[in-house]
Amino acid sequence: MQYWRLSRLLVELTHSRADGSYRKQLAQLSKTQLLILDDWGLEPLQAAQRNDLLELMDDRYGK
Numbered sequence: 001m002q003y004w005r006l007s008r009l010l011v012e013l014t015h016s017r018a019d020g021s022y023r024k025q026l027a028q029l030s031k032t033q034l035l036i037l038d039d040w041g042l043e044p045l046q047a048a049q050r051n052d053l054l055e056l057m058d059d060r061y062g063k
């Protein structure tokens with residue numbers, strides 16, 4: 001189980017994209033049995049953030 005505030009997760013994914021560990025971070029998140037994203041919808045998402053969230057949800061779909 002992992003708990004993330006959505007804003008912090010998106011910042012972490014942005015940093016992982018910059019340092020080259022983005023795919024590894026997504027793979028780790030997709031293997032987590034339960035992923036809790038809190039504080040969803042408190043602020044508008046930028047295009048890159050929406051894409052990161054879509055990638056994450058797509059990797060987890062059906063698990």
